Amino acid sequence: MARITASVYTSHIPAVGAAFDHGKTGEDYWKPVFAGYDKSKEWLKANKPDVIICVYNDHATAFSLSMIPTFAIMTGPEYNPADEGYGARPVPKVIGHPELASHIASEVIQQDFDLTMVNEIDVDHGLTVPLSCLFGEVKEWPCPIIPFAVNVVQHPVPSGERCFRLGQAIRRAVTSYPEDLNVHIWGTGGMSHQLQGSRAGLINREWDNMFLDKLIDAPKDLAKMPNIDYVREAGSEGIELVMWHIARGAMSDINDGGKLKVVHRFYHVPASNTAVGHLVLQDAA
Ligand code: DHB
Ligand code: FE
DSSP, X not given: OEEEEEEEEEOOOHHHHHHHHTTOTTXXXXXXXXXXXXXXXXXXXXXXXXXXXXXXXXXXXXXXXXXXXXXXXXXXXXXXXXXOSSOBOSSOOEEOOHHHHHHHHHHHHHTTOOOEEESSOOBOHHHHHHHHHHHOSOSSOSSOEEXXXXXXXXXXXXXXHHHHHHHHHHHHHHHTOXXXXXXXXXXXXXXXXXXXXXXXXXXXXXXXXXXXXXXXXOHHHHHTSOHHHHHHHXXXXXXXXXXXXXXXXXXXXXXXXXXXXXXXXXXXXXXXXXXXXXXEEEEOO
């Protein structure tokens, strides 16, 4: 059967993608940001997933005010990087996994989560920047990826608790897929950042580190935090962090009494206007 064995969490900052695409990863400003992923890149080579479920948000690139799905699973065969106003990033197209994605859609909808199924979509920095950070420059991504979009752009945004329970439902769905597959689930976005208004540039290092501590050790309590607290403490775009609860809720310690190990934890400010957070959690075999 298929199994979720690890979860990866990371910010998805467009300027990091631009630094990567323009060969600036060795510059003084960017070096510490990219170095924060070195350990995880090595770990991914040794713990290669067969499929990644990548939870991200579209930033009004493919979706817009004309259509706002709360949760959307991409069930199609492939997805191109989006043109976000300055051309599409020069990164490989994303190959999907229609069979597993359709199975997850079927099983999760039967567990009363209303997922939108999307077969054709271009994917923006929310998805492609984490791939570059964790796989570097490659001709093709090393495995199929199932993009899973969450609305964190337009109120109302789903609660952390609902996201956590959705992660549990995704785990059950994956576990009932008959093929032996090593599946990783990624949560992207965050950490504290506000891109607009009088508090633009807000970064809250203490709160971000509290979030990382509790995501590791007290994830159920953390998921109960109301959405308004993210906005107050981590800025208007800090609400992206609710997506991390989907990945956390899908881990074995939550569902099957397994033990977790922290493979890597990284925090750095600033990158562009944003705090960079990154965490890798894996089943302690
Ligand atoms: C920026 C945009 C994002 O979507 C994000 O998550 C972080 C930063 C930006 O435009 O700087
Ligand atoms: Fe974002």
